[in-house]
Amino acid sequence: MKRQQVLLIGEIEHAHESWNALSTLADLVTPKARNRSDFLDECRSGRLDETRVICRTFASVELTGRFDEELVSALPPSVKFVCHSGAGYDQVDVNACTARGIKVSNTPAVVNDATADTNMFLILGALRGLNRPMSTLRDGNWRGRPLPPLGRDPRGKTLGIVGMGGIGKNLKTKAEAFGMRVIYHNRTEDPAADAEYVSFEDLLATSDVISLNLPLNEATRHKISHREFELMKEGVVIVNTARGAIIDEDALVQALDSGLVASVGLDVYEFEPSIHPGLIANPNVMLLPHMGTWTVECQKSMEEEAIRNVRGALENGKMRSLVPEQANGHG
Numbered sequence: 611m612k613r614q615q616v617l618l619i620g621e622i623e624h625a626h627e628s629w630n631a632l633s634t635l636a637d638l639v640t641p642k643a644r645n646r647s648d649f650l651d652e653c654r655s656g657r658l659d660e661t662r663v664i665c666r667t668f669a670s671v672e673l674t675g676r677f678d679e680e681l682v683s684a685l686p687p688s689v690k691f692v693c694h695s696g697a698g699y700d701q702v703d704v705n706a707c708t709a710r711g712i713k714v715s716n717t718p719a720v721v722n723d724a725t726a727d728t729n730m731f732l733i734l735g736a737l738r739g740l741n742r743p744m745s746t747l748r749d750g751n752w753r754g755r756p757l758p759p760l761g762r763d764p765r766g767k768t769l770g771i772v773g774m775g776g777i778g779k780n781l782k783t784k785a786e787a788f789g790m791r792v793i794y795h796n797r798t799e800d801p802a803a804d805a806e807y808v809s810f811e812d813l814l815a816t817s818d819v820i821s822l823n824l825p826l827n828e829a830t831r832h833k834i835s836h837r838e839f840e841l842m843k844e845g846v847v848i849v850n851t852a853r854g855a856i857i858d859e860d861a862l863v864q865a866l867d868s869g870l871v872a873s874v875g876l877d878v879y880e881f882e883p884s885i886h887p888g889l890i891a892n893p894n895v896m897l898l899p900h901m902g903t904w905t906v907e908c909q910k911s912m913e914e915e916a917i918r919n920v921r922g923a924l925e926n927g928k929m930r931s932l933v934p935e936q937a938n939g940h941g
C-alpha cells in the first residue's frame with residue numbers, strides 16, 4: 611500500500627526538526643507548480659493523489675491564490691485536512707472545505723503576544739503622532755516646521771476593542787498597564803473578558819481609541835464604513851492589526867481627510883500589498899507592512915502549532931485547533 615502524503619505549500623523556516631519528524635508517519639511532498647493554474651493542473655494530474663493533509667502558510671497565497679471553492683474542488687479526493695500556519699484563515703474558504711469533508715485548522719493562541727505588542731505600538735504611535743516626526747527626521751528636518759502637534763497620552767483614554775478573542779484579551783492587559791480603560795464588543799458577551807461589554811454603537815460613540823481585533827469573514831467585511839465613522843467621536847484614533855478589509859479604506863481616507871479621525875495605526879490593508887494612496891499621503895497615518903506576527907518566537911510557534919495539527923491529523927484524525935466554524939459544528 612502507498613504511504614499517505616503531507617503536502618507542504620509554502621516554507622517551513624524554523625521548525626525543521628518537528629517537520630522532518632513527520633516523515634515517520636507520511637511522505638512529505640511539495641508542489642512542483644509555481645503558479646495557481648499549474649497548481650490546479652497538478653492537483654488534477656494524479657501526482658498528489660495520496661495527499662491526506664495539506665499544510666499551508668500565509669505567504670503561500672502568492673503561489674496558489676486563495677483556497678477558494680475552485681481550488682478546494684480541484685484538490686485530490688484523498689485530502690481530508692488543511693492545516694493553516696497563521697491565525698487569520700480568511701484565505702481559506704471554510705464552507706467549501708466543510709462541504710467536501712475537509713477539516714481546517716489554524717494557529718490562534720500563539721500569535722496573541724506578538725500581534726498585541728504590534729497593536730500597542732500602533733496605539734502609542736498613533737496617539738503620539740509619531741509618524742510625522744519620524745519622517746521629518748529622516749528627511750534631515752529634525753522635528754519639521756511647523757512643529758508637529760503635541761501627542762496624547764494613553765492614560766485615562768477609553769480603548770474600545772472590537773473582537774475580544776485571544777489577541778483582544780492580550781491587548782487589554784497591555785493597554786491597562788498604560789492606564790487605558792478598556793471596553794469591548796463581541797457578537798456575544800464573554801465573561802472571561804473581564805471588561806465592560808457594550809453594544810457596537812456605544813463602543814463607536816464612546817471610545818477614544820478603537821482597536822479592531824476580529825477575524826475577516828463575510829459578516830465583518832467593511833464592518834467599519836461611512837455609517838460607523840459618523841457614530842464615532844471627533845478626534846478618534848483607529849488601529850487595525852486584524853485584516854484590512856474590515857475597514858472600508860475609501861471611507862477611512864475620507865474620515866481622515868475631514869479630521870473626524872485624528873490618526874490611524876495600520877498593519878493590514880484592504881488590498882494588501884497595495885496601500886490606498888490617501889493613507890500613504892496622510893502624515894497622521896502610521897503604517898506597517900503586515901508585521902504583527904513577524905518575530906522569531908511567533909513564527910516558530912506558528913509553525914510548531916501547524917505541525918502539531920498535521921501530526922494529530924495523521925495519528926488520530928484530530929487537530930488541536932480546528933477553526934471555530936467547524937469546532938462549533940457550523941459552516
Ligand SMILES: O=CC(=O)O
Nearest residue numbers: 696697698721903
Ligand atoms: O496575520 C497573521 C496571521 O493571521 O497569523
